Amino acid sequence: MAGCGSGSDGALVVTGGRCHGGTFAFARIHDMSATHALPPIAIIGGGIAGLCAARLLQLRRLPFVLLEARDRLGGRVLTVDETGAPADEGFDLGPSWFWPRTQPRLAALVEELGLAVFAQHTDGDQLFERMVRERPQRYESGPPEVLSCRLAGGSAALVRALAAGLPRASIRLGTPVTAMQLHDGRVTLSLGAAQGADPGGDSLVARHVIAALPPRLLPTTIQLEPEPDAATVARWRETPTWMAPHAKFLALYERPFWREAGLSGTAQSMVGPMTEIHDATTASGQAALFGFVGVSAAQRAAVGEMELRRACVEQLARLFGEQAQRPQGTLFKDWAADSWTATGADQVAGGHPAGGHVAWVTGEWARHLTLGGSEVSPVEPGYLAGAVLAAERAVASALGTARG
Numbered sequence: 001m002a003g004c005g006s007g008s009d010g011a012l013v014v015t016g017g018r019c020h021g022g023t024f025a026f027a028r029i030h031d032m033s034a035t036h037a038l039p040p041i042a043i044i045g046g047g048i049a050g051l052c053a054a055r056l057l058q059l060r061r062l063p064f065v066l067l068e069a070r071d072r073l074g075g076r077v078l079t080v081d082e083t084g085a086p087a088d089e090g091f092d093l094g095p096s097w098f099w100p101r102t103q104p105r106l107a108a109l110v111e112e113l114g115l116a117v118f119a120q121h122t123d124g125d126q127l128f129e130r131m132v133r134e135r136p137q138r139y140e141s142g143p144p145e146v147l148s149c150r151l152a153g154g155s156a157a158l159v160r161a162l163a164a165g166l167p168r169a170s171i172r173l174g175t176p177v178t179a180m181q182l183h184d185g186r187v188t189l190s191l192g193a194a195q196g197a198d199p200g201g202d203s204l205v206a207r208h209v210i211a212a213l214p215p216r217l218l219p220t221t222i223q224l225e226p227e228p229d230a231a232t233v234a235r236w237r238e239t240p241t242w243m244a245p246h247a248k249f250l251a252l253y254e255r256p257f258w259r260e261a262g263l264s265g266t267a268q269s270m271v272g273p274m275t276e277i278h279d280a281t282t283a284s285g286q287a288a289l290f291g292f293v294g295v296s297a298a299q300r301a302a303v304g305e306m307e308l309r310r311a312c313v314e315q316l317a318r319l320f321g322e323q324a325q326r327p328q329g330t331l332f333k334d335w336a337a338d339s340w341t342a343t344g345a346d347q348v349a350g351g352h353p354a355g356g357h358v359a360w361v362t363g364e365w366a367r368h369l370t371l372g373g374s375e376v377s378p379v380e381p382g383y384l385a386g387a388v389l390a391a392e393r394a395v396a397s398a399l400g401t402a403r404g
């Protein structure tokens with residue numbers, strides 16, 4: 001099993017071989033290479049799940065088209081530079097961790113793609129801020145029970161590596177799917193236009209659709225004809241999208257001065273606005289702290305981003321001292337305000353998706369539509385690891401049903 005850990009110099013150590021049965025469950029996938037005359041399989045969503053599904057189809061030399069609403073790949077994976085622009089290397093405004101010991105499939109994929117991994121920095125004391133009128137408490141902490149790992153360059157390294165092997169012509173960015181119509185065993189997908197472009201009423205025909213997106217985005221963004229039964233739509237709508245209600249803040253510094261003071265950069269706070277803070281220094285040494293903003297989406301919208309950024313910097317100064325008051329820059333992403341991740345139902349924290357072996361699609365659509373976003377994974381739903389597993393299952397299921 002692959003894993004990561006700190007070497008004596010804090011550098012990456014990747015250990016171990018493959019997860020059982022190979023990196024992907026190819027044994028279960030039928031050989032469809034003789035069926036190229038058929039319409040492609042359409043994948044909706046270019047997050048980790050959609051990219052993994054595309055990669056599996058590409059490895060089988062099966063035609064696919066990946067339709068992504070945003071003008072970038074990655075979905076909830078968003079790595080940015082110091083200006084906040086999506087970048088191949090930088091700071092994570094979406095996921096930053098994975099846990100190789102408990103997520104062997106993702107660990108094996110990371111290893112197979114040859115990505116460099118390093119351990120989350122946790123050396124040093126932690127801080128706890130209990131109430132406004134009390135100074136933060138400092139306490140010693142042992143090694144973490146489960147080691148969190150990060151990808152060198154940021155989580156976008158995984159997006160880049162997955163996309164690298166895919167044919168450009170099969171990927172359409174800035175292409176939201178707005179409707180799907182099932183007729184004569186084929187699905188016609190209506191495609192919206194890229195932002196600012198002429199809405200051309202474009203469409204394409206697919207023999208099967210893998211919806212690699214959070215289940216509740218499906219009925220919110222795409223009109224299905226025939227309409228699936230009410231219980232199925234209710235199941236999609238009731239499945240929370242992991243982390244969609246949340247916001248992340250980063251402060252960038254010239255150097256990780258908190259480490260020099262024997263602090264790990266980890267802090268918990270009951271004062272806020274951030275409830276949980278961690279060291280976000282990159283593998284290449286660009287110093288940063290990040291925190292999850294614990295203020296509700298409604299409060300964030302009311303207060304405004306500028307004020308929130310100011311309050312977060314003030315909190316960091318309270319915790320880590322005066323040096324924290326002067327970051328080189330700050331970054332902020334409110335996922336609840338991003339309609340390609342969050343819906344109205346995600347404006348309040350909704351808990352963790354339950355996953356499980358659920359019939360995600362029933363009735364007429366069952367043979368032509370497979371849900372494949374992280375939230376539908378029976379294992380690690382909502383996480384990056386869940387996205388990898390959900391994609392494997394979706395491809396196996398799509399190839400099992402989409403024979404004609």
Ligand SMILES: Cc1cc2nc3c(=O)[nH]c(=O)nc-3n(C[C@H](O)[C@H](O)[C@H](O)COP(=O)(O)OP(=O)(O)OC[C@H]3O[C@@H](n4cnc5c(N)ncnc54)[C@H](O)[C@@H]3O)c2cc1C
Pocket residue numbers: 044045046047048049050067068069070073074075076077093094095096097098175176177178212213214217221222242243244246247248335340341372373374375382383384385386387
């Ligand atoms: C702040 C934050 C922190 C997180 N931290 C971690 C972490 O540390 N570790 C971890 O494992 N996980 C973490 N997660 C969760 C992780 O990001 C997700 O599990 C993973 O990215 C899900 O991938 P996905 O491909 O299933 O879905 P998504 O990444 O949501 O991809 C779905 C894609 O579908 C597209 N789309 C939606 N509707 C349409 C449409 N109608 N037409 C076309 N395209 C459409 C979207 O634009 C998007 O690109 C975090 C998430 C957030 C937001």
